[in-house]
Amino acid sequence: EVQLVESGGGLVQPGRSLKLSCAASGFTFSNYGMHWIRQAPTKGLEWVASISPSGGSTYYRDSVKGRFTISRDNAKSTLYLQMDSLRSEDTATYYCATSITMMVLTPFAYWGQGTLVTVSS
């Protein structure tokens, strides 16, 4: 059974940093593209970043480019999102998700339960 468990969320002041983790199990993590998607309270879904199976290619939405860094440790089956220079508009539940195939640009087959990030002074 595929399991994705996010952690690392919490309350952080504007301008500070936070690092999210997503522990994966139940599938061969190193074979799949991985993604971060966020959802502001009572709002819709917004894609944040993606990474290829090897970690050699990364993709970001414009509003987080230069502030967020997606990475992975295939030996630990763990996905990360380093978030720097946080802003109030980054407040959201952050989900990690898998690609449906070994490609990166695919739908999101499995999602974690999410971790809430609140950016506020």
Add this chain to the structure above:
Amino acid sequence: DIQMTQSPASLSASLGETVTIECLASEDIYSNLAWYQQKPGKSPQLLIYDASSLQDGVPSRFSGSESGTQYSLEINSLQSEDAATYFCQQHHDYPYTFGAGTKLELK
């Protein structure tokens, strides 16, 4: 960015009815369209991808279709567990973009 215009924003239907939710892409996305279901307090679940392919384990009462840049999700024989918010998503190009969602309420 590719804009996904989803309609309606909400709808109410009775058990056993059939409902249709639509998404209009701002440009050709070549059938690279997915549908997700999200229940309150839960993470989204993939229902359909590539416009009409049913994800493993999803009931066959869910189906997807397309006509040009207009994509549709049909839910037949509504069940109580279908009450949820549904989102479309284009997976043709970065940035991935989602529709605003359709909240389905069961009468």
